[in-house]
Amino acid sequence: MLQIDGISRKFGDVTALDDVSLEIGQGEFFALLGPSGCGKTTLLRIIAGFERPDAGQLWLDGADLLPIPPNMRPISLMFQSYALFPHMSVAKNVAYGLERERLPKQEIRQRVGEVLETVGLSAHASRRPAQLSGGQRQRVALARSIVKRPRLLLLDEPLSALDKKVRAEMQLELKRLQNDVGITFVVVTHDQEEAMSLADRIAVFDNGAVRQVDEPVALYERPRTPFVADFVGANNLFHGTADGPDALKSADFGSLPGTPLTALGAEAKALLAVRPEKVELVDDDAAGGVKGSVLDVSFYGGVSHISVDVPGHVKPVLVAVQGASAVQPGAKVRVRWEAKDAVIMAADQ
Amino acid sequence: MLQIDGISRKFGDVTALDDVSLEIGQGEFFALLGPSGCGKTTLLRIIAGFERPDAGQLWLDGADLLPIPPNMRPISLMFQSYALFPHMSVAKNVAYGLERERLPKQEIRQRVGEVLETVGLSAHASRRPAQLSGGQRQRVALARSIVKRPRLLLLDEPLSALDKKVRAEMQLELKRLQNDVGITFVVVTHDQEEAMSLADRIAVFDNGAVRQVDEPVALYERPRTPFVADFVGANNLFHGTADGPDALKSADFGSLPGTPLTALGAEAKALLAVRPEKVELVDDDAAGGVKGSVLDVSFYGGVSHISVDVPGHVKPVLVAVQGASAVQPGAKVRVRWEAKDAVIMAADQ
Amino acid sequence: GESSNSDGTTVAAADELKPNADLSKQALQITVWPGYTPEELPARVKQKLKVQGLKVALHDTNEIAMQKLTASGDSGIDVAFVSGQYAQALNAMGLLEPMHPELIPNLANLYPEATQLSYDKGNKYSVPYTWGTTGICYRTDLVKKKPTSWNDLLKPPAWAEKKVTLMTTERWLALPALKSLGFSVNTDKDEEIQKAKDLLMAAKPHLLALDDTTFGDRLKSGEAVMVEAWDGWCPTNDPKGNIAFEVPKEGSDLWVDTMVIMKSSKNKEAAHALINYILDPEIHSWAAENINYKVPNKAAMERLQIPKGSLLETKPAELLNGESLVDLGQSSLKYTRLSQDIKAG
Amino acid sequence: MRRARLLYVPFWATFVFLYLPIAVLVVMSFNSGESAYTYEGFSLKWYGELAGDERVVKGLANTIIVAFGSTALATVLGTLLAVGLARYTRSKTLDALALMPAVLPDLVVGIGLLVFYSTIQLTLGLYSVVLAHAVFSMAFVAAVVRTRLTNADPSLEEASLDLGAGPVVTFMKITLPQLAPGIVAGALLAFTLSLDEFVIAFFTVGNSEQTLPIVIYSMVRFGVTPEINALASLLLLVSFTAVIAGQRLTKIGESERAPD
Amino acid sequence: MKSEVKARPVAPPRGRRLGAFVFLSPGLTYLLVLLLVPLAVVLSYSVFQRGRYGGVVYEFTTENFGRLFDPLYLSVVGVSLKIAGLTTLIALLIGYPTAYLIAQLPRRWKTVALVAVVLPFWTNFIIRVYAWIMLLSGPGLVNSGLKVFGLGPLELLYNQGAIVMGLLYSYLPLMILPLYAAIERLDPQLREASANLGASGFTTFRKVTLPLTVPGVLTGCLFVFVPSFGNFVIPEMLGGSKSIMVGNLIRDQFLTARDWPFGAALSLALIAVLVVLLIAQAWAARRA
């Protein structure tokens, strides 16, 4: 449906987007993930028509999008900074887009009422944005862009100011819009769990360029570049050289089990990545694995994270276990994993 | 150190704070958690001196804080909306507070350089806020308030626009400030994991009132009110009546195992809460537990969430397991848990 | 019209005018100082002369009138009221229609003296409407000694320190000094003007202000005790009766406000008829009665009951002792310069 | 946030300064004497005189027509110009040009227009004053509105476009309300300046029309009488009443809209 | 700033060109026809000669410009600069706090306060000046008051101080209104942030409020300075005609001396200075 073709954009000497190409299908829920400042907002602004690319093309259903002025594009953008109209009430803000379509008053009133109900702000309909809390404002911005039911909805960090509960409800609502109304979504989020659970596909950006586009599980389990391996979720990374079909040769730890995703030349510089939850913590005297000592145990609601200091490895190795853990800091342990649970990829030059 | 004593604040007919009392200790990392619009920002603004309470008292180290004008309070507030000075460069914004203290130029330059390094914006020192991305702005706001090393630091959703990686680094930095410099923190966050992992204690707000103040693990494992049980983390809730020291009597499911935290009169209306990760998924023909069928399996990077439709229970029961799960939707299963893993509390009237 | 920068002696060629033209096809537009003609004039003129109508535009200074009349093309004005030296300048620019005496039988009502005014001897292009002079207007109760000389203003005695004013418009600003030095008010000799300037510079620190609009009010309030004033603007008729007017012994000027017909007028017959009508004793005496200016109309003046001591008593012959102001052409710039020097000094 | 008390000193000083002579003027309008200088006793006679003075009444009517006409014209032109300058050009020459009429000597503008009007043979009337006043008023409006546009965040307008509003609707519904305080301030200035302007009016008004400042200027030549004070006082009374009434009305309107 | 980056384009170039046309052309056309053309006509007189009896003789000369450098005119410019400068400074000093407080008023009261600022000016200019004369003249109210205490009389009128006072009175709203428009749009959170970082009220003003309202300050100063510089009525009425300013010079040429060419030359010189000022203003405002 949306085809992004070699888009680049510079601000002075900052390259915000560098030859970005993506294809987004009809009805797809597409997420953009990437570090702060990598160009996500810039890409959305280009799609919405507020920024012109220095180079590249944009196609919507085969039609060139660039010559179309922003107000004629069947696209809604929810701004990262909300951009609520300060002189209008919440209801007026939300109704604004519908009024532009000259819908009957009755229908506008009804749709505005419904969407405010959805975002939980019915009681605030007559307030001004300045009289709302941060999260309430964000929900008004969200309501304002979804109420139009555009063909393509661009959301820039739509739920970042919301608590878990409301956020879950909103996520559900977005999913509903995707399934029932058939809206195509492009959502920027820094919340990886959100991206993982909502998106059909995720594009990982870095420094203005796309590093990998994949479905959530694939992205998580089979990162193709060290950047993605490191950026998406927590990962334990080990450097070394390729060593056959199921191992990496590490200078410090010998052969480490893992599965290369692509053919790697023998002795090629490579990286092994293994997720904390795939790492097993075993007694010091167990067989295999790498030796270390427990540094810290911390409890993140539901999961315990244990960091293990492994001599010869710069960062501690992270291990995640369900529920509270009984291990004590200082304990001598071994960490190990199975070859199928670790991926090996070519290292950056 | 900071004593909040019966603070109330109304905006017209909206009650933003309702008789809030809290005591925050020297060097403590205190988090405020609560739904959007519950009054968190308002409380911080009152502490910083930008909003006057309708009633109540504020004491800092035993001295009355209310008569002191905002600029004389040894308190830094990071605004939820950043409030960066648009006419100043990033470096100037950050230096602003230090210049007010008339520190030597050399020292200011050095400290600004350091903090920009910390938040990863050294390269952006001479840009204006309008030339930054959303997350970069948030980091400037954070840098601006931490560089002063105030006695008390109030942070309003300081990391909400940041990706996981940067956020983790910033969290580390905040912890470092707490430990090395001895700053007291009051942080608003909607990110429960963040609150759990960073805070020494957490206050849960609802509708302007404090519902529970506790240490993270205690809050998670022993919620004292249905609101907290429901709000903090995911929970499976079952209604019923108190039924001795290790069970709840449920109309639909008979006796469910659980531990009451306080003495409950026999037959008192009660609520049982059990965390998804404490719930075990067993075969349909296994003993005990509650029968149901798998509705949906979704994978949130690292953990799989399985929702199980249990006839007679409104919401599906959530189960969390480490890694990807092999269960298929539609499978007949049983969910069960141990009495020590579920809490029973008095239900709201 | 004629070339606009010829010197003032030539008179533009007269149009052919028909004594019996149908005035009902003509409408009149005049410009005049506010309050200078009777309010009911338009109505009466319309009725009496059977013209289509009379519109009255107002100008409050000669300068503004000159701007409007000279800016370019047709100002739309048929008859203008301006002071003598301005009539002279307008004529020199070729903007005036010569008078057709045969269309103004009432010219006979004028004093003979009123045809001998130096800016326009024989009333070739202007007809006088009012005339008067400039002197010292003073508070009889606040002066220690009745002023008799321009030097009383220029070198005020201690009791009048900072309580006298001179006029601000350049020719009248220079007048007291020129007269006290015995020079002509129309002098264009640099050394005479320089001497006058020195005298005025010396006087400036002792003055309250330069003022040619509100000196009457200042006298009434006691802010000033002696001021240089035009006779008609000296409020000698103030009910308190403590204000008097004196023409200093060194002599003064004779100013005349006149009526002229614009060359560009398309209603010249009606214009003449209007002037003739104004010279009617009944109308013309209105001016003397209501604006406290003498009018050069013998028949009109004779109709009036002049109260004793009124300025209106002054005889035309006495007035003619005053020097009539004439336009100095290029030399008038010397007076502009003089006034600027004094104010900036 | 509490406001600095010290600021109230110049604040009130300003209003005392602005209204002190006004108080004097009002008092003198009840003077029984002829002079606007010396108070001789209480009388309402000047108000009676005023009602009968056709020139003054006509002049007042003309002035109000001119002020409203030129303000309306100037507000529209000036606001457009301000937005155009802020958003669509970087030319400082155009910036300067737009401000120029506000700062040129009246006399030069007046004479220029007089010459210009008569060159193109325009018959003068009230409308020629309206056109002339709009020249400088427009510059005031543009300059005041401009001060709100520098550094303005374009994202509100972007949001409007994004929601399907065309540029015109966006301008009317989003840009204008944001600029409103500037437009109000600019229009107030324009109105005020036009009410009291006489040099340019002098040169551009038709021969048979007068605006109030012209009438008053010429009345003053014969000494100020309290009649003019009475007129000024009446004007003040009417304006005050209008403002207070307007304020009441907006109060009602607001309470209907949003409880705050 | 080196890395100054252009503002984000609002719309694509086609829209921009249309926007430029829609927004700029009405006002600029108006200015062209009703200001630039008339001005050009008047200013063109400056290269011709005065007719003997006034008017313009169309013979080329540059002598009018030579006359500009006469010490008399230079000294008048000096006095005018001093008086107008002082007026502007005082207007800014009392106008800023006033505008600032008005901008903080509740929405309903803002307009009322603004109207209160201009309301005195809905009476007549001359009347207001007379009211001042009544207050300040020798036998006026202030001196009568002083007399009660055995003081005075003070010479309050007919000096340069009185001119400054009169100009201040006439042009104060021209300072307050643009300042108000600029201050009103400031986000109050910026002031809060400043206070929170330890800045006193005055520092907040100096570092945050003032820099962000520079365009308003510049506009206000221009609006007060220039007409003060060119005023000719106040120097006559309150200065007793004993001082003249640039405005009087120009007025004299056009009205009393009927020396249009020299008046045009003076105007041209004044306008040249103005244009420099205006461009400087535009430059500073755009940078702010």
Ligand SMILES: Nc1ncnc2c1ncn2[C@@H]1O[C@H](COP(=O)(O)OP(=O)(O)OP(=O)(O)O)[C@@H](O)[C@H]1O
């Ligand atoms: N100026 C105001 N006028 C009216 N109501 C207000 C105002 N400011 C805040 N409120 C209301 O007070 C309540 C508390 O607001 P507050 O900003 O403290 O919420 P919060 O807990 O910070 O929420 P969030 O997480 O969404 O930022 C909200 O319901 C909000 O709508």
Ligand SMILES: Nc1ncnc2c1ncn2[C@@H]1O[C@H](COP(=O)(O)OP(=O)(O)OP(=O)(O)O)[C@@H](O)[C@H]1O
């Ligand atoms: N107007 C501008 N001028 C200069 N640089 C800019 C401008 N807008 C954005 N940038 C830079 O371009 C890069 C990309 O910005 P963008 O806003 O697209 O980031 P983002 O991916 O949305 O980040 P975030 O998650 O922090 O919002 C950033 O480095 C930013 O500093």
Ligand SMILES: NCCCCNCCCN
């Ligand atoms: N400036 C010339 C004054 C000559 C006297 N005429 C006064 C008539 C105005 N009322």
Ligand SMILES: [Mg+2]
């Ligand atoms: Mg962004």
Ligand SMILES: [Mg+2]
């Ligand atoms: Mg908040």
